[in-house]
Amino acid sequence: MKLTKEQVEKLAHLARLEFTEEQKESMLNDMDNILGFVEKINGLNLEGIDPLIYMSDEVNVLRKDEVKQETSKDDALKNAPSKDTDYFKVPKIINRGEE
C-alpha cells in the first residue's frame, strides 16, 4: 500500500515526532519502499494459524511479595533533565485564565 502525507503526519503525531516538509517526503518515500517490501508476507497462507505471542514457554516463578527499596529518590532524580530536590519538573501544563 502507499501512504499519504497526511498519514505520515498522523503517525508522526502518534509517535510524538516532528518532521519538516522535506523530511516528510523522504519518510513517505522510505515508508512506501519498506511497506512494499514487508507486504511479501501477504503471499503466505496463514489461515487457521495462531499468532506467536510469547517466545518463552517458562512457567511462573513465584517469590515472596516483599517491599524492597532498590532506587532512592535522589538516585531516581539523578538523570532528570529538570528537577528540584523532590520532583521532576515539567513545563507548565495548565494556563489559567489567559484565554
Add this chain to the structure above:
Amino acid sequence: MAFNTLTEVQEQLREGKLTCSALVEEHLKRIEENQHLNAFLEVFAHDARSRATVIDQKIKRGSSGKLAGMIIGIKDNICFKGHKVSASSRILEDFTSLYSSTVVDRLLNEDAIIIGRLNCDEFAMGSANEFSAFGPVKNPLDNTKVTGGSSGGSAAAVAAGLCHVALGSDTGGSIRQPASFCGVVGLKPTYGRVSRHGLIAFASSFDQIGPFATSVEDAALIYEVMAGADEYDSTASQREVEKTDFSATSDKPMRIAFLKDALTDPSLDAEIRERTQELISQLQEKGHTVEGVSFPWMDYMVPVYYILTTAEASSNLARYDGIHYGQRSEKATDLESTYKLSRTEGFGDEVKRRILLGTFVLSSGYYDAYYGKAQKARRVVKEETEKILADYDLILSPTSPHTAFELGKKQLDPTVMYLEDIFTVQANICGNPAVSLPLGKHSNGMPFGIHLMGRAWDEKTLLEFSAQLMNNN
C-alpha cells in the same frame, strides 16, 4: 602480549609472569593507539586500573574468580552502575546507569575487568554501525570498510585486540554479522538463556546478549558465566545451563542441514558460496551428514522480522519522553512539545524511521494486516525450523551475503540495507542459538563468517562442534 585464550593468560598470571595491571596498561595503550577506529565511546581507565590491583592481590592469595585476567568491553546498551550508557544516541548522551545489568554483575563477580563501553548503531538499529550518533566505527582490518552492526564497536575492539572479549546484543544478527565482517567469533545464545535485565531494549522478544571473542572457548566461558535464571528477568529461563566440554574430542558424526535457497540466493557473493560448498564437502568427507533442505519461507523472514521488531521498538522507545531522564529540548514550551521536540532532536533518522513503521503496523486498521499476520508467520517459521532441527543437529549457512562494504556508501533504499540480515534473522525469529565463526578469507582480503544455528537450549552441541570446526580449519 598476544594470547589465544584466557586459559593461556591465566597460566601466566598464576606463574607470576604477568599481572592484571600489566594487562590493563597494555590494553589501554592499544586503545589509545587505535582511537581512529572509534570503537570505544568511553574508556573506564581508572576503574580498570583499580580493579586490576585488587584482582592481582586475589590471584596471589589464590582466591580469584574464573574470569581473572579477562579484559572486557561492553556494548553501549548494557548498563554498568555509575557509568554512562547511551545506546549511541543523543537522547541518552548524559545518562548514567543507576544499576548494573545482570550480565555485568556476573562478569564482575568472577573478577573480569570492564575496560569501557563500545560504539554501536543507535539503539542497536543498523547493520553497518553507521547509524551511531557518535560516528561510524572503522573496520580494523581495512579502515575504509564498515565493521557491520549493530555491535560494530564490540567486533572491532576484539579484532584489534583492544579487549579479550566484548559483549554485544543481537536482535537480527547484530553480533554475528559484525563478527563475520571483522573476523572474530560471535555467539547469540538461545532467547531467554541470558538475562536481559539492564540491556536497553530494542525489540524485547528478539534481543539477546552474547559475546565476541577470538576463540570459541573464550566465548563459551563468558557465555556460561552470564547464562541462567535471573530474578530480575522473568523471560530468562530456569533451565540449567549445560557446561561445554572441549577436552572430549568427539568425532561423533553430526547431522547438518543447509537451506538450499540460502546457497542459491542471488545476493550471495560467488566466492562465499564456493567456500561454503567446499566446507560442506569437507564435512561430508569427515563422515558428517550434510544435506540441503528446502525452506520456502526464506523470503518472508526479513519482512516478518521488520514488522515485529519495529512494532516492539516503537513501544519500547515510547519511554524516552524528555521528562524522567534523557535529553529535553530547550525549545519545549508545554508537555506535548516536550515530548515531540525532545524525541525529534534526540533520535536519529533510522530510529525515527523504525518508530514510524512500528507505529503504523500497530495502528488501528492496519494491525491485523501487518502485526497480526507477522506474528502468525513467525509461528510458521519457528515450527518449520524446529522440524528441520528435529532431524538435524545444526543448520549451516554463510553469516552474511558478502564481506564488509565501503564506509559511507550511501544507502538510498533502506530495504537493500535490511537484506543484510537475510541469513541471521531466522535465529532471532525462532529464538535459537547461533554462532558466526571466522572461517573464510575472501580474495578481496576481508574475512567472512560461517553461520551455525543449533536447537534451542543446546548451546553445548553448537559450541563444541564450533570449536572442533575452528581447530580443524
